[in-house]
Amino acid sequence: MGEFDLIERFFKRPARQATVGIGDDCAILQPRPGTQLAISSDMLVEGRHFLSTVNPRHLGHKALAVNLSDLAACGAKPLAFTLALALPRADEAWLGPFSEGLLALADEHGCELIGGDTTQGPLNICITVFGEVPVVNGRSQALLRSGAQAGDDLYVSGTLGDARLALEVFRGTVSVPAPVFDAARLRLEAPTPRVALGQALRGVATSAIDVSDGLLGDLGHVLKQSGVGATVDADIATELIAARAVFTGSEAIKSLEIDQSQWRRWALTGGDDYELLFTAPTAARDAVASAARTSQTLITRIGQIDAAPGVRLIDRNGQTVDNCFLSFDHFL
Structure with a gap:
């Protein structure tokens, strides 16, 4: 199974929120009026962030969950994400449950897979997630780390x-x-x-x-x-x-x-x-x-x-x- 067959079989889905999704050189997102984009990336490396014995369905879930957690900390609504995936080999028995766990969580939060990259190498998963936060009267409603006050x-x-x-x-x-x-x-x-x-x-x-x-x-x-x-x-x-x-x-x-x-x-x-x-x-x-x-x-x-x-x-x-x-x- 080649790279593009792998993407087509396990990860490609019709574009919903994205103006242009998987299949072109870039995905295109159109933020709604009165919103800002919140963006975060996280990498999971085998042996550092997860054990080789992990259930691949759980790993797919966690790979997206850690990024959604960053959006949550900013008060952002999930929109879409990209997936960069390095694999030792194209193992269908592993890719099936991995993609199921990943996409099930994505569907739960209305977060669309819109692109990324695949290559051969040591198992490494990198996701970049995009969310939106409202702007009210010119002020972003994003939660930040910098607002804590004495007495809180x-x-x-x-x-x-x-x-x-x-x-x-x-x-x-x-x-x-x-x-x-x-x-x-x-x-x-x-x-x-x-x-x-x-x-x-x-x-x-x-x-x-x-x-x-x-x-x-x-x-x-x-x-x-x-x-x-x-x-x-x-x-x-x-x-x-x-x-x-x-x-x-x-x-x-x-x-x-x-x-x-x-x-x-x-x-x-x-x-x-x-x-x-x-x-x-x-x-x-x-x-x-x-x-x-x-x-x-x-x-x-x-x-x-x-x-x-x-x-x-x-x-x-x-x-x-x-x-x-x-x-x-x-x-x-």
């Missing part, structure tokens, strides 16, 4: 740390019951982009970012861009590891031989969560709750924004927790 509440969507738990099971550093691992593995391999929540937070949140490299690391980007600091309740964040909810008694938790410091580290720095971390004024708590209901997304208030720079961690009793945590860095 700090929120996170969904759960934290389960993807890191799955990775540690793969590495052999911990062992958990099969149902716990299966659920955590799904969070690692097929995350849920919070697209509806991002759009619902337009005009409500003062800043936002998606949690890809760990809660504290990504929070640091917001604080730097906004020129503020934060206090985070480490215990509340740690309770957001969904795997812990399976074990209702302290003895059951202890049976996993995972101490509190490990749980805390995974929640605060684990990465691959693809949840939204955002800030909003205290006066907007009802509006934030409404956004959560509208998007059917769990949100949790985990702290507040401070005028003083830096991140301060506290426990449920307000006592200081030593902040010795490092988040993921591709080059460290």
Whole structure:
């Protein structure tokens, strides 16, 4: 099967939102009046971002999900995406479920595949996604990292740390019951982009970012861009590891031989969560709750924004927790 046969069979679809889609040298998008384009690219490299044993359907889903998560963090509505795909070989048994997972998520969010490239080489997936945000009275409604203000509440969507738990099971550093691992593995391999929540937070949140490299690391980007600091309740964040909810008694938790410091580290720095971390004024708590209901997304208030720079961690009793945590860095 040649390159163009591969594209025709697994990825080519009729153009819908694009003026010109797959089949020409360039795709052409026409933004709607009163909107701006939001654009993001992410690359997934085998051995760095995913294991060779991953279900290809899940991989197709995740490849687009991580890009949709960026759009969600900007409050953007997905429009279209391009796919650059390097493959060791044209394996139909792999391409079938990969394209199914990719295009199923694309259809769920009305996001059209409009072009890209394929080549032979080590497995590498690069997607560029395009979304739109409204402009109201000359002002963009995009959520940015730079708007957090002292006194704002700090929120996170969904759960934290389960993807890191799955990775540690793969590495052999911990062992958990099969149902716990299966659920955590799904969070690692097929995350849920919070697209509806991002759009619902337009005009409500003062800043936002998606949690890809760990809660504290990504929070640091917001604080730097906004020129503020934060206090985070480490215990509340740690309770957001969904795997812990399976074990209702302290003895059951202890049976996993995972101490509190490990749980805390995974929640605060684990990465691959693809949840939204955002800030909003205290006066907007009802509006934030409404956004959560509208998007059917769990949100949790985990702290507040401070005028003083830096991140301060506290426990449920307000006592200081030593902040010795490092988040993921591709080059460290």
